[in-house]
Amino acid sequence: MAQSEMKQEIRRLLDEHNGLLLAHNYQRDEIQEIADIGGDSLALAMAAAETDKDVIVFCGVHFMAESAAILAPEKTVLLPRLDAGCPMADMVTAEGLRELKQQHPDATVVTYVNSSAAVKAESDICCTSSNAVNVVNSLDAEEVLLVPDRNLGRYIADRTDKKCYFWEGYCPTHERLAVEDIEHAKKDHPDALFMAHPECPPAILEIADHICSTSGMYSYAAASPAKKFIVGTEMGILYRLRQENPDKEFILPTSKLICPNMKLTSLEDVLHCLQTLSPRVTVPEDISARAKATLDRMLAVPRD
Ligand code: 13P
Ligand code: SF4
Numbered sequence: 001m002a003q004s005e006m007k008q009e010i011r012r013l014l015d016e017h018n019g020l021l022l023a024h025n026y027q028r029d030e031i032q033e034i035a036d037i038g039g040d041s042l043a044l045a046m047a048a049a050e051t052d053k054d055v056i057v058f059c060g061v062h063f064m065a066e067s068a069a070i071l072a073p074e075k076t077v078l079l080p081r082l083d084a085g086c087p088m089a090d091m092v093t094a095e096g097l098r099e100l101k102q103q104h105p106d107a108t109v110v111t112y113v114n115s116s117a118a119v120k121a122e123s124d125i126c127c128t129s130s131n132a133v134n135v136v137n138s139l140d141a142e143e144v145l146l147v148p149d150r151n152l153g154r155y156i157a158d159r160t161d162k163k164c165y166f167w168e169g170y171c172p173t174h175e176r177l178a179v180e181d182i183e184h185a186k187k188d189h190p191d192a193l194f195m196a197h198p199e200c201p202p203a204i205l206e207i208a209d210h211i212c213s214t215s216g217m218y219s220y221a222a223a224s225p226a227k228k229f230i231v232g233t234e235m236g237i238l239y240r241l242r243q244e245n246p247d248k249e250f251i252l253p254t255s256k257l258i259c260p261n262m263k264l265t266s267l268e269d270v271l272h273c274l275q276t277l278s279p280r281v282t283v284p285e286d287i288s289a290r291a292k293a294t295l296d297r298m299l300a301v302p303r304d
Contacts, residue, residue, distance in 0.1 A: 006267045007034050013274035019055035021270070022047055022068070025214040026236035026262035027059045031270065035059065038240065040215035041067075041113045042128040046299065048072050057273060058281070059265050061086045065281040066117045070292045080269035082279040084261045086114050088199075091169035092148035094118040100145060104165050108141035110156075111294065112149050114171075117283045121290035123147065126298040129198050130213035133159045138301045151175075155198040155205060173234055174199035176256040182207055185230045185253040192251060195220055196232030204232060221245055234259045 001009070011034065014021055022044045023035035032038050037047045041064060048056055048068035055076045058065035063086055065079035097119055101109060111123035112132070120126060127135040129152060136144055136156050144162050146153035148169030157164040177200055186192065195217050196208035205211055210220050214237055221229055221241055228249045231237060235257050241250045273279065283291065 001271075003030060003267060006271050010034060010267065010271050010274060013271070014055075014057070017055045017274065017277070018053050019057055019274065020047070020051050020053040021057045022059065024060035024064060024236075024262065025240065026234040026259055027265060028236070028263060029239045030267055031059045031265060032236070032239050034267075040128065040130055040213045042130045042213070043215055044068070045071060045113065045128075045295065048075075048077070049299065051075070055277070057270060059270065060084070061089075061261050062281070063089045063114055063116060066283055067113060067120075067295060069281045069283050070117060070120075070288050071295060073288060073292075076277060077281045078273050078277065079279055079281045080273040081264045082281075084264045086171075086261060088112075088149060088169050088171045089114045089116055089119075092116075092119050092167055094122045097122045097147060097167075100147075100165075100167065104143060104145050107143040107145040107163075107165055108139050109145045109147060110136055110139070111147045112152055113295075113298075115148055117287050117291045119147070120294045121287045123294045124297070125301075126295050128213065128298075130216055131298065131301065131303065132156050132198065134304045135298055135301050136160050136162060149199060151201055151205075152198045154202050155211065170201075171199040171259075173257060173259040174232075175201060177201070177204055177232060177254060179203050179207065181253040181256075182230060182232070185251055189228050189230065189249075189251055191226070192228035192230045192249075193224060193226045194230040194232060197234075200232050208232060217241065218244060221248060221250070231257075233257065234262060236262060 049071040069077040109123040147167040153166040193209040195210045
């Protein structure tokens with residue numbers, strides 16, 4: 001089937017099943033193009049929590065669909081590729097977190113949404129890259145345990161007075177970005193601003209002009225008078241950046257900025273998933289209730 005036919009059929013099946021298609025900002029261009037809502041982890045979690053649709057097709061990675069299933073337990077949440085995981089989320093287990101909690105019994109556990117439902121269930125509150133500092137500073141706690149991303153953790157630690165402890169996880173995609181990549185890009189484009197995702201290593205964040213979530217990059221690029229931007233995150237973000245800012249130039253400092261898991265989902269997978277209403281993501285009730293409380297606490301923090 002040609003791409004255009006597949007896209008039409010996907011939209012038709014979404015209508016038939018009263019479905020909503022969510023796509024993370026790192027998804028392939030053709031998936032972002034047909035999505036009802038594109039966004040960062042926070043925006044997509046909120047869309048899942050608020051929708052009145054019956055079926056949510058989540059084009060992203062497993063933890064995102066799990067969060068949708070937790071926030072909207074009465075909905076059918078589909079993940080077109082069950083094997084689309086997040087290596088960072090897999091770096092922490094509920095058992096490992098329980099052990100670390102014993103070492104820091106007074107610390108409030110702040111867990112990045114890039115984590116399994118079981119880990120969320122062991123945590124006090126969630127955060128995403130767009131609200132992390134706000135969430136931590138909203139807490140009535142002197143000590144926090146930041147899980148699982150050490151880079152996001154250190155980024156938060158620089159912006160709070162609280163004592164921070166870290167889980168030493170990281171995103172393999174953002175970790176591949178080297179200071180030399182940025183130096184080369186800056187040499188070739190001296191007038192470009194460098195925007196970076198907080199999952200980048202500290203040495204990269206130190207030389208960034210702006211640090212923000214994926215969706216934060218859209219607003220920053222649109223509002224800035226600058227005409228050129230070096231982009232420190234996964235390449236999928238370029239699709240909308242270029243579409244929404246045709247007069248501006250976006251430079252990827254290295255072709256290594258690609259998340260293989262985010263790129264797994266194809267139009268064929270989305271079509272198949274709507275034809276079969278599978279694979280479905282569900283979370284066992286005991287875990288779901290505790291993980292939901294953790295996510296709900298995050299959603300209740302006023303946005304800055
Ligand atoms: P955002 O919350 O910025 O969308 O990031 C999610 C993610 O997986 C980044 O690697
Ligand atoms: Fe996980 Fe990194 Fe891929 Fe985001 S980019 S889904 S953190 S591996």
